[in-house]
Structure formats: structure tokens, C-alpha cells
Amino acid sequence: MTDTRHQDVWLGVDLGTQSVRAVAVTGDGHVLGRGSAPLAGHRDRDRHEQLPSDWWESAGAAMRRTLRHLSASSVRGVAVCSTSGTVLLTDSRGTPLTPALMYDDGRAAAEARYAQETGADVWRSLGHRIQPSWALAKLLWLTQPGPDGVAPGLRGARVCHQADFITSRLVGRPVPTDSSHALKTGYDVDTRTWPTAVHDRLGLSGLDFPAVVAPGTVLGTVCRTAADDTGLAEGTPVVAGMTDGCAAQLGSGAWDVGQWNTVLGTTLVLKGVTATPLRDPAGVLYNHRSPDGYWLPGGASSVGAGALTLAFPGADLARLDRLAAHREPASVVAYPLVSRGERFPFLAADAEAFVLGRPADDADHHAALLQGIALVERLCLAYVRLLGAPVDGPVTLTGGATRSPYWNQLRADVLGRTVAIPAHADSALGMAVLAAHGVTRTPLSAARAMVGDRTVLDPRPQAGRCFAEPFLTLVDALEGRGWLPSKTAAYAREHG
Known part of the structure; x- marks a missing residue:
């Protein structure tokens, strides 16, 4: 056992789609431990469910x-992030x-339309739209309101x-949620x-909506019981977290106005920092509050590395x-959606993955998927610039995809921008940063040393230049399909 009695250690936990990941890091950025445990779920077309009991079992193992x-006594605090809208x-x-x-x-498409129409005045003031992937629409689907509102039982x-x-489960009783996870449940x-008032009109007033606190609140x-299950010491502070995209933003070190981070895992999330909320007339971009008073506008696309797993299960x-x-550019252009429907940088519930042409072989197909995801990433950055957001300095890359050195360089080439990859590019690190901020109540900037050195490409x-034509081809194809x-x-x- 490492002697950490004289070091403050912070634990971050990331509940992903395919696994739970945890990291223990010191205030000066030394990672002292990592752990993960797999997660499984049930997918069937638009349906994607997981069992909460599996989350706890895997979180404890991680x-x-x-x-x-x-x-265990060296851990000063723990914070947890998770997928947004679950x-x-x-x-x-x-x-x-x-x-x-x-x-x-994606089963709550009709419910999303109803929620959007019912609370249109509120959503308009916030500058976003209720989408099928959002938790508020899913609550309507789960409850299937009866004559007196929420379903019996x-x-x-x-x-x-x-x-x-x-x-x-960590605390041993229900606790408040944080404003980051609550946003897609309709929180203002x-x-x-x-x-x-919107809940009343939707027939959801019979539900118990939790109290909401700021990220970083103890x-x-x-x-x-949780100490026995997790290895944490009884009495360790549990800090309110953020969604995985916001957590990755914290873990990236891109904390200043004008800086942007893209999280590429199963899907793609873009998040930036602005001094004021970034308003989007189309409503596909939404604004989280940052723990340090800034705003974190961004959106989540349904393209991502999950498309590689679908196309090449078990492949090297x-x-x-x-x-x-050796296939730059690929002979075909791909739009690599992981599941049906797109959320950002445009909203299209009927969007489906496509490949324009027939790949010459597996290498050509793989190249097209890597390039297609990078092309969508480029389109996302173009969209936030269209809305008037500053995009300054390198774009920081985080998420599981950063384990591929080739893909990192490809993304820099396709974006035409310098990219930076933090030494520890994951959302769990962002939660360790937030745990330190929440327990010590020091400015977020005081935790910058936790992020570590970066690789710059x-x-x-x-x-x-060879990706200019594929980018235009993809834009034309997406517009031509009406998406x-x-x-x-x-x-x-x-300008893209």
C-alpha cells in the first residue's frame, strides 16, 4: 500500500456507456491509481437501457x-459524472x-415534441429545444400519463x-442532484x-423532482455500507458532479473564455467556455453553468467511436x-452515426448513418469512419462560430479516442487547427478536479496543476487540404437529405 498519509488525494468517477472509470490524483497532478469495470446494457433499435444495480456494482469495483x-484515509473527496440525459x-x-x-x-420522440410545445416559452428563453435524448422527454415516456397525470404506481x-x-448510494440516502445533470430534465x-408550471401542464407534477445544487457542493x-463496497473511508466527502461532457472540459484544462474541448468516446461532445450564455435560435446547443461562474455552451452529436465498434467488432x-x-482521403465519405437520430450541430430525429459509395476494403472503410467523425467535429466548430462564439487557441481533445495517436493527428489536419491532448485525458480526472474545488472551496484555477502536461499537435x-473536398461533400449530403x-x-x- 502506498503511503499517502501526507498527501491529499482526490477521486473522480466517470459512469460511461461501456464502463465505469475512476482515477485517484494528487493536487500536483500525480495519478496514484486507476481502475475500471465494464458495463453492459440492452440495445434494440431506438431502445437503450441499463440496470442501475450494474452501475453500483461496476462503480464499486472501479x-x-x-x-x-x-x-483510503488519504482521499479527501469524491465526485461523480455520468452520461447526459440518462x-x-x-x-x-x-x-x-x-x-x-x-x-x-430514442423512443421519446413524440414526448419530446409535446414537451417542446408545452414549455416553448421557457425553452425559448433558455435558448434550447427539448430533444428525444433529453431526460424530460424520457420522463414522459416512462410515466405514460393517465387521466389524473402520472401513471398509477x-x-x-x-x-x-x-x-x-x-x-x-455513497451517502446512504437520496441526495440533491446538480444543475448540470438537471439541465436536460428541464431545469432553468x-x-x-x-x-x-411546465411540469403541471405536462402532467408531471406528481413526480418528486429533487433539490438542485451547484456542481462542487458537498x-x-x-x-x-458504501465504504465496504467501494474501499473509500467512511466519512469521505461526496461532492456534486457534472455531466461527462462538462467533466471532460474540467479535465482538459480548457477553462478560459474562448477555449473549446471535444470529447470523443462512444459519441462526440463539444464544450466551450464563454462569459455569457451562447444563444442558439435552433435550440440544439445548450448552456451549462461552470463551477467558476462562466458558462459552458455545447452540444452532443450522435457520431463517434461507437461506429468503429459497430463496423469492426473485435478488430485490431x-x-x-x-x-x-495510407488512405487520406478515403475513397468514400461517411457519416458515422452510432444510433439513429442526430442532436448536434443540427437536430434530425430521422438521421441515419450513411456511406457515399462502396469502400474498397476494410482499411478504406475504417479510414472513412475516422475521417467522417473528424469532418463532423469540424462542422460542430463551424456552427459555434456561426453563433458568434470565440474559438481561441488550440482545441483540446479528450475522451477514449485520444488513445489513437494517428487519429489525434488526423483530427488536427481535418480541423486545420492546433490540438492539445492533456496528459490524462478523461472525464474522471475532471471529477477529481471538481472534488478538490468543492471540498477546499478554493478557486478552480488553484487546481490547474492537477491536469498535467499536454501534447500539442x-x-x-x-x-x-486533401479533406476540403470530402468536407464539402458531407455538408452537401447532409443538407440534401433535409437534415x-x-x-x-x-x-x-x-468558413468551415
């Missing part, structure tokens, strides 16, 4: 593995009453986000209130990367 060589209903003690509908479960049920389930981040301390992706390096101009608005397409062609 934390135990992270702390196996550490003194929700379930529990009873008053936190026992699940429904399965968890995951962030990309669910009246009084407690709304619970993915991270809430874990923090409640401007007034810092639930829109109860929710309580680890109880004895490193080998395919080496082959893809400059774009290769000659390589980048990408003409104004966005025109801007992307001229």
Missing part, C-alpha cells in the same frame, strides 16, 4: 481497483422503479439521474429553479489505423 494500493425513477429510498433510459434512447416517484444513483439554469459523506483498431494512414497543411439547415451549410462551406 473504485476498489483504483484504491487498492492507497490509504434517467430513471426510484422510490423515496432510492430503489429503482423503472429501468434507466440511457442518453441515446409512479405517483411520488423520485426523478434520478445516473450520477444521482451513485452519489445517493438562469433562474435556478424547476419550471413547475452532498454528504460516505456511509459505512491499431492495425486498421496504420492502414488508414499542429495541423499538416498539405494533409489538411442540415441551409444557413448552417452555407456558413460551413465558406
Whole structure:
């Protein structure tokens, strides 16, 4: 066991789609432990569910593995992030009453339209739209309102986000949610209130919406049962977290106005920093509040590395990367959606993955998928510039995809921008940073040393030029299918 009695250690936990990951890091950025445990779910077309009990089992395993060589008493605090829009209903003690509908479960399309129309005045003031992937739409789907509102048997049920389930188990009782996870459940981040009048009109007033606190708020301390399950010491502070995209922003070190971070894992999330909320007439971009008073506008696309797993299950992706390096550009252009429907930088519930043409072989197909995701990333950055957001300095890359050196350089080339990859590029690190900020109550900037050194990659101009035509081809294809608005397409062609 490492002697950490004289070091402050902070634990961050990231509840992902395919695994739970945890990291223990000191205030000066030394990673003392890492651990992970797999997650499984049920996918069937638009359906994507997981069992909350699996989250707790995997979270406990990941934390135990992270702390196996550490003194539990050295951990000063823990914070948890999770997928944005994942929700379930529990009873008053936190026992699940429904399965968890995951962030990309698409069955609530009709409910999203109803919620959007019913609360249009509120959503307009906030500058976003309720989408099928949002938790508010999923609550309508789960409850299937009857004549008197919420479905029989669910009246009084407690709304619970993915991270809430874990923090409640850690503390031993239901705890408040944070404003970051609450945003897609309809929480008004401007007034810092639930829109109860909208809930009444939607027939959801029979549900128990939790109290909401700012990210970084101490929710309580680890109880004895949770200590036994996780390896944490009883009494360790549990800090309110943020969604995985916001967590990755914290972990990236891109904390200043004008800086942007893209998280590329199963799907793609873009998040930036602005002094004021970034308003989007189309409503596909939304604004989180940062722990340090700034705003974190961004959006989540349904393209991502999950498309590689779908196309090449069990394949040696490193080998395919080496082959893809000789296919720049690929002979075909791909739009690599992981599941049906797009959320950002445009909203299209009927969007489907496509490949324009027939790939010559697996290497060509793999190259097209890597390039297609990077082309969408480029389109996302063009969209936030269209809305007037500053995009200064390197774009920081985080997420599991940064494990591919080839893909990192390819993304710099396609974006035509310098990119920076933090030494520890994951959302769990962002939660360790937030735990330190929340427990010590020092400015976020005081935790900058936790992020560590970065690798900086400059774009290769000659390589980048060969992706100009594929980018225009993809923009044309998305507009031609009626998914990408003409104004966005025109801007992307001229300034993308």
C-alpha cells in the first residue's frame, strides 16, 4: 500500500456507456491509481437501457481497483459524472422503479415534441429545444400519463439521474442532484429553479423532482455500507458532479473564455467556455453553468467511436489505423452515426448513418469512419462560430479516442487547427478536479496543476487540404437529405 498519509488525494468517477472509470490524483497532478469495470446494457433499435444495480456494482469495483494500493484515509473527496440525459425513477429510498433510459434512447420522440410545445416559452428563453435524448422527454415516456397525470404506481416517484444513483448510494440516502445533470430534465439554469408550471401542464407534477445544487457542493459523506463496497473511508466527502461532457472540459484544462474541448468516446461532445450564455435560435446547443461562474455552451452529436465498434467488432483498431494512414482521403465519405437520430450541430430525429459509395476494403472503410467523425467535429466548430462564439487557441481533445495517436493527428489536419491532448485525458480526472474545488472551496484555477502536461499537435497543411473536398461533400449530403439547415451549410462551406 502506498503511503499517502501526507498527501491529499482526490477521486473522480466517470459512469460511461461501456464502463465505469475512476482515477485517484494528487493536487500536483500525480495519478496514484486507476481502475475500471465494464458495463453492459440492452440495445434494440431506438431502445437503450441499463440496470442501475450494474452501475453500483461496476462503480464499486472501479473504485476498489483504483484504491487498492492507497490509504483510503488519504482521499479527501469524491465526485461523480455520468452520461447526459440518462434517467430513471426510484422510490423515496432510492430503489429503482423503472429501468434507466440511457442518453441515446430514442423512443421519446413524440414526448419530446409535446414537451417542446408545452414549455416553448421557457425553452425559448433558455435558448434550447427539448430533444428525444433529453431526460424530460424520457420522463414522459416512462410515466405514460393517465387521466389524473402520472401513471398509477409512479405517483411520488423520485426523478434520478445516473450520477444521482451513485452519489445517493455513497451517502446512504437520496441526495440533491446538480444543475448540470438537471439541465436536460428541464431545469432553468438562469433562474435556478424547476419550471413547475411546465411540469403541471405536462402532467408531471406528481413526480418528486429533487433539490438542485451547484456542481462542487458537498452532498454528504460516505456511509459505512458504501465504504465496504467501494474501499473509500467512511466519512469521505461526496461532492456534486457534472455531466461527462462538462467533466471532460474540467479535465482538459480548457477553462478560459474562448477555449473549446471535444470529447470523443462512444459519441462526440463539444464544450466551450464563454462569459455569457451562447444563444442558439435552433435550440440544439445548450448552456451549462461552470463551477467558476462562466458558462459552458455545447452540444452532443450522435457520431463517434461507437461506429468503429459497430463496423469492426473485435478488430485490431491499431492495425486498421496504420492502414488508414495510407488512405487520406478515403475513397468514400461517411457519416458515422452510432444510433439513429442526430442532436448536434443540427437536430434530425430521422438521421441515419450513411456511406457515399462502396469502400474498397476494410482499411478504406475504417479510414472513412475516422475521417467522417473528424469532418463532423469540424462542422460542430463551424456552427459555434456561426453563433458568434470565440474559438481561441488550440482545441483540446479528450475522451477514449485520444488513445489513437494517428487519429489525434488526423483530427488536427481535418480541423486545420492546433490540438492539445492533456496528459490524462478523461472525464474522471475532471471529477477529481471538481472534488478538490468543492471540498477546499478554493478557486478552480488553484487546481490547474492537477491536469498535467499536454501534447500539442499542429495541423499538416498539405494533409489538411486533401479533406476540403470530402468536407464539402458531407455538408452537401447532409443538407440534401433535409437534415442540415441551409444557413448552417452555407456558413460551413465558406468558413468551415
